[in-house]
Amino acid sequence: MDLIKKSINTKVIEKCQISKETLKERFSCLFNNEKLSDIHLFVGKDKHYRIPAHKLVLAASSDVFEEIFFGSSATNSKEIEFPDVEPQAFLAFLEFIYSEEAKIDYETVMSVISVANKYNVPALKKYCVNFVKQNLDCDHAVLLLKQARFCDEPQLAAVCLDFIDKNATIILASDDFIEIDLDILITILERDTLQINESKLYQAVLRWTEAECKRKHLPSTPENQRFVLYRAFTLIRFPLMAIEEFGVGPVQSGLLTDREVRQLILYFTVNPKPSVEFSDVPRVGECVNEVPSVRWIPARNGQVPPNAVQGGYDQGRPLYVARAFHDDIAFIPGKLLPEYGLTYIAWRGSEHSKDEYEVLCGCNFSWVPASGGRVPEGALPGGHTEYGEPLFIGRVAFPDRCLTIGRIHRSRGLLYISFGGRETGFPDYEVLVVQ
Structure with missing residues (x-):
């Protein structure tokens, strides 16, 4: 110049x-x-x-x-x-x-x-x-x-972290991610807003440990991998994984002790859930679908964003696929009825109305019959329970002249919908599948 x-x-x-x-x-x-x-x-x-x-x-x-x-x-x-x-x-x-x-x-x-x-x-x-x-x-x-961290620019660092949250699946799989230092890794793992499946997050962390062992001239053994992670290891939220993911990934990697494995298997298989050493607080973005065309758009008071997915009807009135937080922990799929300005979700036997919600927009989809808590390949996770179990989007013809949207709760084998102030379960239903 x-x-x-x-x-x-x-x-x-x-x-x-x-x-x-x-x-x-x-x-x-x-x-x-x-x-x-x-x-x-x-x-x-x-x-x-x-x-x-x-x-x-x-x-x-x-x-x-x-x-x-x-x-x-x-x-x-x-x-x-x-x-x-x-x-x-x-x-x-x-x-x-x-x-x-x-x-x-x-x-x-x-x-x-x-x-x-x-x-x-x-x-x-x-x-x-x-x-x-x-x-x-x-x-x-x-x-x-x-x-930004090196220059002590917290504003810029916050912008970068927010972007990483929304694009975690791509960024954490990149070569740049394995070059970060331990402090930045800890900052990322602490975030509740990462939009990535915890099992994929664990695989990214394993890649980082291999690179860090190499930088420190250490053999890449499970003992050394856990050593270089230091307290970052405790920030991995193993309880958010499906038990199948836990068995194939963390158990096979050898970083967990036998005692930790036993604790977590108990967590996955019994109710009420025992306390474990790893956080089971869901990451807000964990169940956001990773297909690029799928978007959840925040809205309120009956707003319907462009390209909203209509999933049913209530006596001729359109119902849209939506989801909302309940008790600031569970993230529940449900139905948006614009005429009433509310999204309705079913939880713990009751119907709950929400004036702030997210609406599913901009995806190619189909509805596939299923039953007994099963969901086909391509089913879209629409939220999670307070224990991190994914919830899927389903619908059922109920009552007369209605096709009602609700949540599929796999561990309970039912689709749950809200209607007339109550939660009602159905063993047979249709599942929203992204094409």
């Missing part, structure tokens, strides 16, 4: 005062331009970059520059050196000061934030965070998270 040899057309600059309608447009014309400049900034270690600037514009945007130019020890020099600033980031900083916009990308955003902090321009920092929010992708989320 040539900051020195920028061509200047003075006729165009003169016309800016007439042709540009706003103050922002007129000041943008002065950016990196000799026109009316009264200071030159030399940027970089070798003073290679010489940038014309305007004291008033700089001082009006930054109290640091105000002190430099107009403070008690103001400089009289017409040239100021900035040897410790990355030139491209500094140019983006100046562009924002003059125009409230800046050319930034994944390579420069952290450097620009650093300059914004150095010269106390919080609006630019906010601009950078918004850039990341709008442009972040799976290829850069982990890298930016590491940089």
Whole structure:
């Protein structure tokens, strides 16, 4: 980027005062331009970059520059050196000061934030965070998270973590994930909002342990894998797995002790559930379907988002597939009746109405007959119990002139629907299957 040899057309600059309608447009014309400049900034270690600037514009945007130019020890020099600033980031900083916009990308955003902090321009920092929010992708989320943590930028780190939550299946399977340090791994595992099956999360953690053992020059044995995980191991929520997943994955990997395996098998097979050393608090996003076309859209008070999936009817009125939290723990599939402004779910013998819910949108699906708690391949998890058991979406023709949506509870062998204030179970039903 040539900051020195920028061509200047003075006729165009003169016309800016007439042709540009706003103050922002007129000041943008002065950016990196000799026109009316009264200071030159030399940027970089070798003073290679010489940038014309305007004291008033700089001082009006930054109290640091105000002190430099107009403070008690103001400089009289017409040239100021900035040897410790990355030139491209500094140019983006100046562009924002003059125009409230800046050319930034994944390579420069952290450097620009650093300059914004150095010269106390919080609006630019906010601009950078918004850039990341709008442009972040799976290829850069982990890298930016590491940089944000290293530079102590909690706002940016929070944006990255939120993106990782929503794209956990892809990101945790990437090579970037196995390069993170233990502190970041712990931060990710602590999150209740990861949208990934716990068994897949465990497989990603195993890949990380193998890479970490290699970095520490240790054989990749179960003992060393657990050693490098340290307390991160206790953050894996084994109780959220299906017993089949637990047997094929964690038990076979050998990281759990015999006592821990016995405790967890008891947890899976008996009621009431015994206490275990690992959290059984469901991750809010765990049962979100991983098919890209499927979306759960938050809504309230009868709102129906575009492309909502209609799954039934109530005496001619459409019912949509929805789900809602109950007691802030269980996440229950049910039916949205827009006319009443509520989603209805069945739980523990009763019908519960919810004015805040999520609606299933934008997927190709079919309804497949099943019974006895069974669900076919491709069945869409729509929520979970307070113990982490997945709940699937089903429907049944009940009562007359109604096709009612509810939850399939596999361990109980029934589809449960809400109707007339009560929860009613059915052994035969249809299951929503994503195509």
